Amino acid sequence: MRVLVVEDDKDLNRQLVTALSEAGYAVDTASDGEEGYFLGDTEPYDVIILDLGLPKMDGLSVLEQWRRSDRKTPVIILTARNRWSDVVAGMDAGADGYLGKPFHMEELLARVRAQVRRASGHAKSEIECGPLRLDTKSARVTCNGQQIKLTSHEYRLLAYMMHHNGRVVSRTELVEHLYEQDFDRDSNTIEVFIGRLRKKIPIDVIQTVRGLGYRLSEEAEQG
Amino acid sequence: MRFNSLAFRLFITAAAWTLLVLPLAGVVIFGLHRSDVLSTFDNRLQRIVNEITVDSMGQPEKGAVVPNNTYESLFEVTQSGWYWQIKPLDEADGRMLVSPSLATAALPLPVANGIVPDASGARWMTARGPRGEPLRLVEVIDTLGHEPDQPRYSIVVAGPLDWSERQISEFRTRLTIALALAGIGLLAVTLFQVRFGLLPLRQIELGLANIRAGAATRLEGELPVEIEPLQTELNALIRSNQEIVDRARTHVGNLAHALKTPLTVVTNEVRGEKTGLGAKVAEQAQIMKDSVQHYLERAQIAARTGVIGRVTPVAAVVGPVVRTLERIHEDRYVSIAVECPADARFQGERQDLEEMLGNLLDNACKWARHTVTLSVEVRPATERGRKRRLAITVADDGPGLTEEQRARIGKRGLRLDETKPGSGLGLSIVIELAQSYQGSCALAASPKGGLAVHLDLPAA
Numbered sequence: 001m002r003v004l005v006v007e008d009d010k011d012l013n014r015q016l017v018t019a020l021s022e023a024g025y026a027v028d029t030a031s032d033g034e035e036g037y038f039l040g041d042t043e044p045y046d047v048i049i050l051d052l053g054l055p056k057m058d059g060l061s062v063l064e065q066w067r068r069s070d071r072k073t074p075v076i077i078l079t080a081r082n083r084w085s086d087v088v089a090g091m092d093a094g095a096d097g098y099l100g101k102p103f104h105m106e107e108l109l110a111r112v113r114a115q116v117r118r119a120s121g122h123a124k125s126e127i128e129c130g131p132l133r134l135d136t137k138s139a140r141v142t143c144n145g146q147q148i149k150l151t152s153h154e155y156r157l158l159a160y161m162m163h164h165n166g167r168v169v170s171r172t173e174l175v176e177h178l179y180e181q182d183f184d185r186d187s188n189t190i191e192v193f194i195g196r197l198r199k200k201i202p203i204d205v206i207q208t209v210r211g212l213g214y215r216l217s218e219e220a221e222q223g
Numbered sequence: 224m225r226f227n228s229l230a231f232r233l234f235i236t237a238a239a240w241t242l243l244v245l246p247l248a249g250v251v252i253f254g255l256h257r258s259d260v261l262s263t264f265d266n267r268l269q270r271i272v273n274e275i276t277v278d279s280m281g282q283p284e285k286g287a288v289v290p291n292n293t294y295e296s297l298f299e300v301t302q303s304g305w306y307w308q309i310k311p312l313d314e315a316d317g318r319m320l321v322s323p324s325l326a327t328a329a330l331p332l333p334v335a336n337g338i339v340p341d342a343s344g345a346r347w348m349t350a351r352g353p354r355g356e357p358l359r360l361v362e363v364i365d366t367l368g369h370e371p372d373q374p375r376y377s378i379v380v381a382g383p384l385d386w387s388e389r390q391i392s393e394f395r396t397r398l399t400i401a402l403a404l405a406g407i408g409l410l411a412v413t414l415f416q417v418r419f420g421l422l423p424l425r426q427i428e429l430g431l432a433n434i435r436a437g438a439a440t441r442l443e444g445e446l447p448v449e450i451e452p453l454q455t456e457l458n459a460l461i462r463s464n465q466e467i468v469d470r471a472r473t474h475v476g477n478l479a480h481a482l483k484t485p486l487t488v489v490t491n492e493v494r495g496e497k498t499g500l501g502a503k504v505a506e507q508a509q510i511m512k513d514s515v516q517h518y519l520e521r522a523q524i525a526a527r528t529g530v531i532g533r534v535t536p537v538a539a540v541v542g543p544v545v546r547t548l549e550r551i552h553e554d555r556y557v558s559i560a561v562e563c564p565a566d567a568r569f570q571g572e573r574q575d576l577e578e579m580l581g582n583l584l585d586n587a588c589k590w591a592r593h594t595v596t597l598s599v600e601v602r603p604a605t606e607r608g609r610k611r612r613l614a615i616t617v618a619d620d621g622p623g624l625t626e627e628q629r630a631r632i633g634k635r636g637l638r639l640d641e642t643k644p645g646s647g648l649g650l651s652i653v654i655e656l657a658q659s660y661q662g663s664c665a666l667a668a669s670p671k672g673g674l675a676v677h678l679d680l681p682a683a
Binding site: 009011012015019053080081083084085087088091092096097100101102103104105 | 479480482484485486487491492508512520543546553577580582
């Protein structure tokens, strides 16, 4: 999952990046409205966290422009002016959620998880796929009740595929959604991680669709 | 016209003056006219008596003769009220000449009644005639041929007083009617003058009512020079009031922004620290966070309640707030049923209504099982002179609160359940906002089992 953080306060920006990275997200950041708008307009993020009080271009305008050019990425707005009038204005501009400052990081992470889930059409915080079960709250994957130990990159890959189970996920899509902007996109790491994952879970869960990408199979054997 | 009003003062002084002056003028005019009528009458009598004297006394050799000219045809009509009489004074049995009208009667002699003559030698008195009618008598005493050694005669001419009295009383009636009409006319003109003169003040009154009702933002219209400065100053005052409010609101908003971001950083920086400095900072940051929230929210209320003339259509606020909450609580599958008449208008700031409805509906959405209902009702004024009220009820079908919980909630920062997100200030800010609008916020049990919050606010 790839997240964009647009926040001009350096410390808060750093804290957001740390917390989101620890929770298994690939994080890009922008510290002003123009940069934020550009990134959100060109990169395929899963969630965008947008502060409303930004230099160069304010958050509401950034959000309105994204929506006008049909960018449907879920956006959570951060606002210090958390009166209802501001909240209403933010939601009307196209936000999907809001968080009033000051907030606890756990609250933010919960909102991000909810938005990711909502965008991929899952109602519950636990996602099941055949023998696999992903608990988005604790970032843990179990297979037939047994916890699987995953590295951060392996988790990101599997979590993304589980959020989008039932459809074919291309290699490009995986690269775009799992790594930060400055990642070297020509490497073969996706294949490497798929290979590692296949050793940790039943081998036929991740199926290769020739020429298109990968798909999770619901019909994999239970055990 | 109210008792304590400029119009009443102006009218009552003008009316008092009119009511005082007109009767006085009446009395004076009547007096003048009366004396004029009487003196004209006297002049006529005097002329007649003089001519009769000349006619009848002119020939000493014939003695007193009947005057050949009648001067007044009524001397010929019996008991007409017009009489003359020539009576010798020195011969006790001398022949007395009388007008045919007097027949066998006789007129009293002023000289015999001790009346003193005036400068022209005439004696005046009033007496009763043969019919008992009031008469004005004038008597001249002369001698035959005006010779001093000739016998003296008393020549008396009488005219009916009731004739002139009738004339006078007729005049009095006409005068009274004319003056009464003039009085009524004057009062009507005064009334018009007062109304017309004070029209600009009425215009100001309407203008202020419009401002208060939110239909206008300044005092409009062209006013007379005397009160134009008032209009200018008032408009400047309204504008500066609005500017001060806006500035205060901006500053409060900026302060909130400036404080809340660092607070977020501090809070998250020491997250999870259980010992020493970290724990202390976390604890103090929480206190700061609560204070910032509490006082800044209230500063914004205070910044807005003094504003005159803001009117907010309720439906225009309900729509966006409900839409927003439905999106925020999308995962909870709660539906919000709204019942709001299109003409319901709140006498106050849009932001305040948004804040109250937002907080109440947000709370209700957090606790509701399936549905939240919002109903808005416009209640007619209960007493004369009072405004209409808005009755807003937000109810949910959640677990609700016990009576004891309902009594405790609303105190500052109190949260009954720490597991639900929110600052816990929501309800208390709603209560304070409602109170600042002379309204109220009451908690009750909803018929569907949950909590029902009743808001009472001024309608416009």
